[in-house]
Amino acid sequence: MLLENKQVAIVGGGMGGLILARLLQLQNINVKVYERDLNAEVRVQGSPLDLHEDSGLIAMEKANLLNEFYKNIRPNASKARIVNQNFELKFDEHTITKNSSKEISNHNQDSLQDISKPRPEIDRSELRAVLLHSLLPETMVWDSQFLSMEKENNGWRLFFNNGKSAYADLVIGADGANSKIRPYISTQKPIYSGITMIEGTIYNAKENAPNLFEFSKGGKVLALGNEQTIMYGTKGDGSLMFLLSSKIPESWIAENDLDFKDNQKIFDWFKDVYSDWSSEWHEFFTSEELHFILRPQYHFPQNQSWETQESVTIIGDAAHRMPPFAGKGANLAMFDAFELSECLTNNQFSDLKTAISYFEKRMLKRAAEALENTLKNGEQLHAENALEKLLSIFSKTF
Numbered sequence: 001m002l003l004e005n006k007q008v009a010i011v012g013g014g015m016g017g018l019i020l021a022r023l024l025q026l027q028n029i030n031v032k033v034y035e036r037d038l039n040a041e042v043r044v045q046g047s048p049l050d051l052h053e054d055s056g057l058i059a060m061e062k063a064n065l066l067n068e069f070y071k072n073i074r075p076n077a078s079k080a081r082i083v084n085q086n087f088e089l090k091f092d093e094h095t096i097t098k099n100s101s102k103e104i105s106n107h108n109q110d111s112l113q114d115i116s117k118p119r120p121e122i123d124r125s126e127l128r129a130v131l132l133h134s135l136l137p138e139t140m141v142w143d144s145q146f147l148s149m150e151k152e153n154n155g156w157r158l159f160f161n162n163g164k165s166a167y168a169d170l171v172i173g174a175d176g177a178n179s180k181i182r183p184y185i186s187t188q189k190p191i192y193s194g195i196t197m198i199e200g201t202i203y204n205a206k207e208n209a210p211n212l213f214e215f216s217k218g219g220k221v222l223a224l225g226n227e228q229t230i231m232y233g234t235k236g237d238g239s240l241m242f243l244l245s246s247k248i249p250e251s252w253i254a255e256n257d258l259d260f261k262d263n264q265k266i267f268d269w270f271k272d273v274y275s276d277w278s279s280e281w282h283e284f285f286t287s288e289e290l291h292f293i294l295r296p297q298y299h300f301p302q303n304q305s306w307e308t309q310e311s312v313t314i315i316g317d318a319a320h321r322m323p324p325f326a327g328k329g330a331n332l333a334m335f336d337a338f339e340l341s342e343c344l345t346n347n348q349f350s351d352l353k354t355a356i357s358y359f360e361k362r363m364l365k366r367a368a369e370a371l372e373n374t375l376k377n378g379e380q381l382h383a384e385n386a387l388e389k390l391l392s393i394f395s396k397t398f
């Protein structure tokens, strides 16, 4: 076995890194996960995730965690209500029953079809908890922000911001979109997609945004208009997360030095940029319990490739950062973990480099297809006729 008596370091304990650790431990591999978060209780940011049958769910099944996953899903969370910019309801998945005979099979014809498919949805914090509980004690090394590494024997010595270091025979970067492991493998830089999102979270949303909270019925609301989108949904912890997404030049980010801690400034920006949208949307900005994150959407080149290294590789967003308009990033990260664990443990490869090379080729092909899909979705969701187009797809699916 390639990893017998070897030490594996996974840098980053997101969905990709954690499920990889679980899959390797099921094969008795020595693995540590170095995560920059201080501990497991740190609030997990980001949208709920829907897991797909052809990727995320396969990884969960291989990890023997499907039962735990289904215990923690939120059944109504994937149901969508579609409105226009004046908050007029145009489609409501809560009130219709799915007509399976209308299921659309050809994904490639129209990528927006992918986001009209209902899938089991789970809050990130719950999925992270399921994965964390599945790991052996002492697997997680919290408060370990990776800074750099240097060659030592046949492996690497890793250095962290807490002053500590650790040795590993194999290093796997699962440290997300701004990966610090990636530069050891590829110098290819991300490309701006033309779209920037502002993510807002309203805590205690039932009190702080009662109308929007109630309207969502525990599911998602998607609004399209004026080449802009607003998406929001509630989470199990009572918060509401919204995403404002528009075409914004890359230079805007540097030129408009917006202070994301100043809620009034963000509200003023919204009233200016979303001036054609009705005042119902202003409820997003009325509470004090509000937190923003700027998310300019970048992606790595579609045809990226690199020379495989002997003892370091990357998975998930570190390898194939992309905008979230097909809802695939976490699913891809988890599927990468599954395939990499198979390649490293199934005894088909004579050495680590060949196993990693086989994995990376397949990963990059898969990611290139997903990137094409998500960029097309991004374009369609921000096009002039976006609402009509999406409604026609939902009406064909249901």
Ligand SMILES: Cc1cc2nc3c(=O)[nH]c(=O)nc-3n(C[C@H](O)[C@H](O)[C@H](O)COP(=O)(O)OP(=O)(O)OC[C@H]3O[C@@H](n4cnc5c(N)ncnc54)[C@H](O)[C@@H]3O)c2cc1C
Pocket: 011, 012, 013, 014, 015, 016, 017, 034, 035, 036, 037, 046, 047, 048, 049, 050, 144, 145, 146, 147, 174, 175, 176, 177, 178, 179, 180, 199, 243, 295, 315, 316, 317, 318, 324, 327, 328, 329, 330, 331, 332, 333
């Ligand atoms: C708004 C939005 C909505 C999305 N919706 C969906 C969806 O519905 N479905 C879907 O499949 N995907 C979705 N995605 C994409 C998804 O979030 C990512 O693709 C996914 O989280 C990638 O997983 P990962 O494990 O590769 O990285 P991450 O989830 O980013 O995890 C990286 C981990 O590494 C840690 N880390 C980072 N740097 C270091 C360091 N230097 N040292 C140590 N640790 C470090 C981080 O703290 C984090 O825990 C969405 C993304 C966004 C922005």
